[in-house]
Amino acid sequence: MIVNAVKNGVNWVRTTSDLNHTLMATAATGAVSSLVPGLSATSATFVNLGSVSAMVGTQLWVALVGGPTMFSNMERTRFGDIQARLFPKMGMACMSMSGLGMASYLHSHSPDSALYLLASSLLINAVNSFIVFPVCTGYMYERRKHEDGSEEQKKASMMFGITHGVSNLINLGSIIANLAYLYILSERVTKAW
Numbered sequence: 001m002i003v004n005a006v007k008n009g010v011n012w013v014r015t016t017s018d019l020n021h022t023l024m025a026t027a028a029t030g031a032v033s034s035l036v037p038g039l040s041a042t043s044a045t046f047v048n049l050g051s052v053s054a055m056v057g058t059q060l061w062v063a064l065v066g067g068p069t070m071f072s073n074m075e076r077t078r079f080g081d082i083q084a085r086l087f088p089k090m091g092m093a094c095m096s097m098s099g100l101g102m103a104s105y106l107h108s109h110s111p112d113s114a115l116y117l118l119a120s121s122l123l124i125n126a127v128n129s130f131i132v133f134p135v136c137t138g139y140m141y142e143r144r145k146h147e148d149g150s151e152e153q154k155k156a157s158m159m160f161g162i163t164h165g166v167s168n169l170i171n172l173g174s175i176i177a178n179l180a181y182l183y184i185l186s187e188r189v190t191k192a193w
Contacts, residue, residue: 018088022095022129029096033103041108048104055097055121056178062090063171077144084137087167091129094174098122117181124174128167136163
């Protein structure tokens with residue numbers, strides 16, 4: 001009975017859309033973030049460091065290691081299909097980690113520049129997750145529908161290129177905000193080190 005319920009649950013999650021996954025992760029992040037005020041200062045700091053580190057690690061791995069390696073070693077259509085699934089998951093994870101980072105930072109700090117960096121990262125990841133990634137993926141699949149060299153294919157390719165570039169710039173903005181946050185944190189820790 002329990003095994004079938006777990007299998008059914010796993011199958012349901014596997015068949016739902018990336019948007020549904022992102023919405024579920026958002027709800028789970030909100031629920032977990034509501035527990036942060038009950039944590040000790042050390043535990044809240046651990047949650048903050050862990051979530052921001054996981055976010056930066058995910059972003060850097062996808063942008064600098066995983067993506068370029070797949071691009072260089074996979075057939076282009078399969079690479080696009082993988083990226084169409086990977087980017088929404090990266091956005092979902094980074095958005096959740098941003099939310100936890102903000103909640104845990106606010107546990108012991110008043111709003112300041114560090115919080116604004118975390119907030120900008122959250123906003124950037126939300127825009128990528130809910131707007132840019134789905135639009136970019138739509139243009140990628142649209143260009144595949146048309147014959148090479150056709151006006152429709154050229155237009156879809158141009159729009160894909162634009163949205164993909166915007167997505168990369170947005171992600172770079174989040175990476176910069178996160179690294180700046182970690183630098184500010186390092187500065188503070190150095191004083192107590």
